[in-house]
Amino acid sequence: MGTVTSSARGGGGGGETALGDLPESCVAEVLLRLDPPEICRMARLSRTFRGAASGDGVWEAKLPRNYAHLLAAAAAGGNEEGRHAAAALEAETMPKKEVYAWLCRRNRLDGGTKEFWLDKGGGGVCMSISSRALSITGIDDRRYWNFIPNDESRFHAVAYLSQIWWFEVRGEVEFCFPEGTYSLFFRLHLGRPFKRLGRRVYSSEHIHGWDIKPVRFQLSTSDGQHAQSKCYLTDPGVWINHHVGDFVVKSSNEPMKIQFAMVQIDCTHTKGGLCVDSVAVKPHYLAKKKSSRIYL
Known part of the structure; x- marks a missing residue:
């Protein structure tokens, strides 16, 4: 040896x-x-x-083909240090190893409501979209929704639903994803999580209505792809990535717009006690490794 x-x-x-x-x-x-x-x-x-x-x-x-665009996007949404990095890459003075390391960081977009990064192991692009970047019916009425702090969120806050009749959450993102197959998820939690004596617990006070009718998930892309799924929300007290569907990017040089939604608009009953953290986009190879809820 x-x-x-x-x-x-x-x-x-x-x-x-x-x-x-x-x-x-x-x-x-x-x-x-x-x-x-x-x-x-x-x-x-x-x-x-x-x-x-x-x-x-x-x-x-190991870098995506459009790494120069990704670094420019990171610089546009980041700080002065990021703009210097983009300038160094444009002048071809930045080593590619440093480019890879830079893109593996959390790169914020749109005022910090979105972020993307490279998966360190496989080099695929991942993205997370905060609940603050989503269009949520009733979000301005604190009788229904509130943004609450949460240290388990990448964005340190989640949207919490107390009770509502018409449940609708929509969002969109336009980005130059590298070629490949991607999966989209809603990250949700039944019950209001908090800590008591240093232990993670949750309140089930407002949980109701999710076992009566399923939630419907949808996504569509600017090049005509569509996917949908539905499920009943169960398992309170744990964060679950609910799979919406997959889409394919064929060109990394053109931005693709992705629209997505989760709805339960049957007004015969109320529903509540739900945390909406974020929407995640992951390369399909990475999504398969995670224990996420996938529905047909």
Whole structure:
């Protein structure tokens, strides 16, 4: 075992060839076949691996094709530091490894009501849309809805429904997603969560009406794709990602508008006790790894 470690670091004796003796171009070809976390681990093996793991060719292959647009979008919605990063990329002075790291951060859009980031493992683009960016029927009447603080939300606040007859939540986003298949989810919670003596608990005081008729989810895209699903809301006390549907992006150079909704407008009964946190868009490969509720 010690011999292998020594050889990998280029410390083998007796004229033996070590991994550190490989040409950096050969090492780069190996790294191109690994995912980003594996590349970072391989960079610890030797100086040669570290040099190859910093090469622009390796990291540009891991970036989405429209990474320049993504960085520009992050800069437009971010701070002065982000604008300097975009300028450095435009001048081709920013290493691609730093571009990848930058895009893996939480990049805010539209006044902080939306954010996107790269999945560190696979390089796919994810997005989260705050409840404050959604059009919610009755949101201006505190008899029905309130925004309450919540440290389990990416946006630190959620929309809480006490009681309403006409339930309708709609939203849209227009963005240059990289090519691929994406899944869209509503992140919901039955009951009002809070902490008591340091423990997470929830109030079931207002929960009612969700077992009478199902909630309907819908999505449509600007290029004519449609999806819908429906379900009864159950399992109070836990955050659940309710799957709305999937859509396919064929061109990363053109913005796609996505419209989505969840409705339960049967006015024969009231419903309440629901937290609406956000809407999430994830690459399909990543969505399949998560334990989300998927309905037909």
